[in-house]
Amino acid sequence: xxxVRIHGRGGQGVVTHAELLAQAAFIEGRYAQAFPTFGSExxxxxxxxxxxxxxxxxxxxxxxxxxxxxIVQDPTLLHQVDVFDGLTADGYILINSARSFDDLGxxxxxxxxxxxxxxxxxxxxxxREHLGRxxxxxxxxxxxAALGGxxxxxxxxxxxxxxxxxxxxxxxxxxxxxxxxxxxxxxxEPARA
Amino acid sequence: xxxxxxxxxxxxKAVALCRPExxxxxxxxxxxxxxxxxxDMVASGELAPCEYLMVESEFAAMSAAIxxxxxxxxxxxxxxxxxxxxxxxxxxxxxxxxxxIVMTIANRAIGAPINIWNDHSDSMSQRDSGWIQLYAESNQxxxxxxxxxxxxxxxxxxxxxxxxxxxILTHAHDRVDVPSQEQVDSFLPPFEPRQALDPGHxxxxxxxxxxxxxxxxxxxxxxxxxxxxxEIPELAAEFASLFERESGxxxxxxxxxxxxTIVVALGSVLGTIEDVVDELREQGVSxxxxxxxxxxxxxxxEVREALRHAKRTVVVEKAFAVGAGGIVGxxxxxxxxxxxxxxxNVVAGLGGRPITKxxxxxxxxxxxxxxxxxGRLHFLDLDRERVERELERMREGGRTGPHAxxxxxxxxxxxxRPH
Numbered sequence: 001x002x003x004v005r006i007h008g009r010g011g012q013g014v015v016t017h018a019e020l021l022a023q024a025a026f027i028e029g030r031y032a033q034a035f036p037t038f039g040s041e042x043x044x045x046x047x048x049x050x051x052x053x054x055x056x057x058x059x060x061x062x063x064x065x066x067x068x069x070x071i072v073q074d075p076t077l078l079h080q081v082d083v084f085d086g087l088t089a090d091g092y093i094l095i096n097s098a099r100s101f102d103d104l105g106x107x108x109x110x111x112x113x114x115x116x117x118x119x120x121x122x123x124x125x126x127x128r129e130h131l132g133r134x135x136x137x138x139x140x141x142x143x144x145a146a147l148g149g150x151x152x153x154x155x156x157x158x159x160x161x162x163x164x165x166x167x168x169x170x171x172x173x174x175x176x177x178x179x180x181x182x183x184x185x186x187x188x189e190p191a192r193a
Numbered sequence: 194x195x196x197x198x199x200x201x202x203x204x205x206k207a208v209a210l211c212r213p214e215x216x217x218x219x220x221x222x223x224x225x226x227x228x229x230x231x232x233d234m235v236a237s238g239e240l241a242p243c244e245y246l247m248v249e250s251e252f253a254a255m256s257a258a259i260x261x262x263x264x265x266x267x268x269x270x271x272x273x274x275x276x277x278x279x280x281x282x283x284x285x286x287x288x289x290x291x292x293x294i295v296m297t298i299a300n301r302a303i304g305a306p307i308n309i310w311n312d313h314s315d316s317m318s319q320r321d322s323g324w325i326q327l328y329a330e331s332n333q334x335x336x337x338x339x340x341x342x343x344x345x346x347x348x349x350x351x352x353x354x355x356x357x358x359x360x361i362l363t364h365a366h367d368r369v370d371v372p373s374q375e376q377v378d379s380f381l382p383p384f385e386p387r388q389a390l391d392p393g394h395x396x397x398x399x400x401x402x403x404x405x406x407x408x409x410x411x412x413x414x415x416x417x418x419x420x421x422x423x424e425i426p427e428l429a430a431e432f433a434s435l436f437e438r439e440s441g442x443x444x445x446x447x448x449x450x451x452x453x454t455i456v457v458a459l460g461s462v463l464g465t466i467e468d469v470v471d472e473l474r475e476q477g478v479s480x481x482x483x484x485x486x487x488x489x490x491x492x493x494x495e496v497r498e499a500l501r502h503a504k505r506t507v508v509v510e511k512a513f514a515v516g517a518g519g520i521v522g523x524x525x526x527x528x529x530x531x532x533x534x535x536x537x538n539v540v541a542g543l544g545g546r547p548i549t550k551x552x553x554x555x556x557x558x559x560x561x562x563x564x565x566x567x568g569r570l571h572f573l574d575l576d577r578e579r580v581e582r583e584l585e586r587m588r589e590g591g592r593t594g595p596h597a598x599x600x601x602x603x604x605x606x607x608x609x610r611p612h
Contacts, residue, residue: 019366023197023366026368032366034365034366035360035361036360036364038364059467060468061358061464062465062548062549
């Protein structure tokens with residue numbers, strides 16, 4: 001089982017993010033479960049959603065306390081919420097930011113987690129470019145496909161198309177592809193690794 | 194067809210496949226997505242012929258369902274929490290009149306304190322309302338139970354509540370197998386009402402009944418519920434042969450046939466419990482789980498048979514009778530009367546507090562190591578320190594203020610001090 005926890009703010013599409021991830025896994029023939037936390041769903045309030053992926057039926061209905069990956073949609077949460085709580089030592093970290101981990105004041109994470117599994121990506125900038133709106137979901141999904149290999153970019157694109165048919169889907173897929181490419185290229189530059 | 198769907202949408206699809214003729218509803222979280230989806234289906238013509246009534250309250254929702262059902266229409270509604278309480282008078286009328294309405298309960302806590310999260314307090318408050326109560330463990334089962342519920346309701350002319358955990362199931366996206374219209378049609382025949390208002394043949398439904406006959410009518414409600422204990426396993430078997438999967442029935446045993454310790458529960462927590470059972474089995478612990486799928490009518494004999502060989506029974510339930518004890522726990526003890534097992538009754542998950550594998554593991558360790566006193570009522574993950582602090586404040590006397598706000602202040606979630 002692979003478990004993902006997504007941190008964001010109300011209005012950024014945190015719940016949709018988990019659902020698209022689950023949909024992409026479903027398209028690949030796997031079992032997936034996406035669910036949000038509820039309550040303070042006010043615009044701007046910290047919100048968490050979860051996604052489990054497995055090759056067999058998922059029975060558990062508890063929040064994810066020990067994720068294999070953490071995705072942070074809004075880096076301002078880093079000072080408000082312990083987004084890395086419970087993350088396994090082999091876990092993946094994906095943060096929506098144009099800055100590096102050092103610049104974010106997260107240099108110490110490199111000692112706790114595996115550097116090749118840590119990534120920042122300017123998903124909001126990519127979203128602005130392709131969607132005209134600062135919604136980082138699609139770009140983060142594309143970057144996650146490049147980072148973890150849990151899901152393919154093709155499945156992410158198919159999930160986006162199913163959820164958002166027409167031009168909105170096209171633009172989101174373009175954002176996902178752009179983020180995917182950017183991560184792939186970034187990974188080829190040893191100095192940035 | 195396999196689909197990745199939100200639980201609410203899966204249920205809406207199942208209800209639509211059952212060809213309801215009248216849906217009357219008032220939105221309330223966490224049920225809203227179900228009736229929103231059905232409303233869309235009616236508006237788009239995907240679900241036709243069907244009348245969707247956006248009523249002004251839950252009381253009106255059930256009243257309209259009663260009216261529709263009394264004219265011989267297949268009627269459906271959904272609610273939760275305070276909404277269910279608001280419709281209670283009509284809930285009893287639906288069962289007393291023997292009208293086969295199907296209602297989804299998206300289980301949610303009851304206030305005060307106001308809380309939108311999941312537990313079973315709402316449906317448990319109506320356990321003696323004369324409705325059949327089925328509890329879904331997963332979104333697939335929630336979908337399947339609705340299809341079974343219409344058939345069961347109409348066969349016995351009794352209303353059925355399908356209870357599914359609010360948010361935990363209603364808002365979770367899972368893989369579900371959505372049957373075809375042909376499959377559902379072959380399982381669920383058109384509604385043939387036992388009673389129907391017809392201007393061509395005037396009759397009364399809901400007459401005043403005095404002491405000369407009230408008793409007998411009430412007894413018939415009971416007799417039909419008892420009859421349901423035979424019908425439900427038959428329907429589940431018929432469903433399994435047509436749809437090729439197990440869903441519903443009275444109970445479901447999981448690795449419990451030879452187990453010394455058995456955990457009993459209702460609803461979605463069963464999945465988490467089954468994972469814990471697997472982990473403990475790997476460590477050599479003789480443990481299993483029994484899910485109660487049908488709580489009303491109460492399958493007393495079946496519960497007794499399923500649990501009689503166990504040394505310890507641990508009932509984990511998401512509601513309780515304040516000042517009295519567990520509800521499911523009392524029913525389980527009744528089923529085991531005359532036998533001498535140890536029954537542990539544990540209240541858990543109230544108001545949306547997660548029931549985690551970790552907490553369940555600790556609980557079961559305590560049970561297996563004899564650190565938990567049977568007979569007493571236990572509360573999983575209750576913060577005793579905070580409770581003690583509030584009790585201490587009360588002992589000091591004076592105007593100590595509302596408990597809920599005091600708790601929030603102790604947690605640092607509310608800053609204001611009382612005057």
